[in-house]
Amino acid sequence: MNMLTEAAVEKKLMTPDAATTYKMRGEKVTVHYGEKQALFDVDLNIPEKQVMALIGPSGCGKSTFLRCLNRMNDTIDIARVGGKITLDGEDIYDPKIDVVELRARVGMVFQKPNPFPKSIYENIAYGPRIHGLTKNKAELDAVVESSLRKAAIWNEVKDRLQEPGTGLSGGQQQRLCIARAIAVSPEVILMDEPCSALDPIATAKVEELIDELRQNYTIVIVTHSMQQAARVSQRTAMFHIGYLVEEGPTDKMFTNPDDKRTQDYITGRFG
Numbered sequence: 001m002n003m004l005t006e007a008a009v010e011k012k013l014m015t016p017d018a019a020t021t022y023k024m025r026g027e028k029v030t031v032h033y034g035e036k037q038a039l040f041d042v043d044l045n046i047p048e049k050q051v052m053a054l055i056g057p058s059g060c061g062k063s064t065f066l067r068c069l070n071r072m073n074d075t076i077d078i079a080r081v082g083g084k085i086t087l088d089g090e091d092i093y094d095p096k097i098d099v100v101e102l103r104a105r106v107g108m109v110f111q112k113p114n115p116f117p118k119s120i121y122e123n124i125a126y127g128p129r130i131h132g133l134t135k136n137k138a139e140l141d142a143v144v145e146s147s148l149r150k151a152a153i154w155n156e157v158k159d160r161l162q163e164p165g166t167g168l169s170g171g172q173q174q175r176l177c178i179a180r181a182i183a184v185s186p187e188v189i190l191m192d193e194p195c196s197a198l199d200p201i202a203t204a205k206v207e208e209l210i211d212e213l214r215q216n217y218t219i220v221i222v223t224h225s226m227q228q229a230a231r232v233s234q235r236t237a238m239f240h241i242g243y244l245v246e247e248g249p250t251d252k253m254f255t256n257p258d259d260k261r262t263q264d265y266i267t268g269r270f271g
């Protein structure tokens with residue numbers, strides 16, 4: 001394939017149109033924390049096998065929206081979610097939905113790497129074991145290895161699988177947490193500022209990994225770094241005080257946004 005064709009194919013992949021498959025759809029999503037409303041009628045669809053960045057000033061509702069996508073807000077007593085969110089067309093707030101299974105399909109990686117206080121091996125093996133994904137030790141070993149390979153950390157840990165996960169560097173711990181999310185074969189991976197606790201070298205590795213992962217997974221990432229959003233995402237959604245301001249191809253959002261608030265935010269005028 002020549003360069004031009006490759007670029008055209010890439011562009012097509014990156015530009016959702018009528019043929020785009022949306023992995024998740026959010027329709028009129030609202031969230032209240034007690035009396036306080038944190039999200040107002042957010043309509044936002046998540047294209048399959050792309051990276052979508054959620055940006056906006058502190059407190060605008062990015063993490064709140066992210067947490068709606070795998071019902072993590074259910075764990076906050078005062079949170080109430082309204083509207084509709086679907087995964088492959090299925091309403092994830094339907095009472096029939098098994099939330100544990102949903103969170104395996106829509107995995108999450110947090111701001112601060114949070115490995116279990118167990119061995120590197122156990123950190124990865126735990127999920128497949130409780131979800132009954134493997135039949136025996138050999139299969140479990142294979143899942144552990146392939147998850148660590150997909151998270152680009154296998155070579156660094158293969159000789160120390162029985163050592164504690166908490167003994168790794170911050171960047172390694174975050175890739176371990178990504179491997180742990182991958183181990184239960186998710187379809188979507190949610191990342192809430194996954195690099196904010198990492199140094200620039202570890203950040204670069206995680207960003208490289210995110211770029212590789214989008215071949216197989218749908219990724220939604222909350223980030224405060226405009227550079228990071230520009231580097232890793234194909235689509236960007238801008239939030240402001242609980243509202244979705246606009247959403248579009250990352251290139252366009254960073255060069256020619258429709259809304260002045262986006263322009264102001266990406267040029268550092270507020271936030």
Ligand SMILES: Nc1ncnc2c1ncn2[C@@H]1O[C@H](COP(=O)(O)OP(=O)(O)OP(=O)(O)O)[C@@H](O)[C@H]1O
Nearest residue numbers: 033038056057058059060061062063064065076078
């Ligand atoms: N557990 C909670 N209880 C009460 N209010 C909350 C809770 N979590 C978030 N909020 C409020 O909801 C609003 C949106 O918060 P959220 O954390 O989603 O914003 P954010 O854009 O992710 O912010 P940041 O960039 O600072 O992480 C804020 O006003 C926040 O104070």
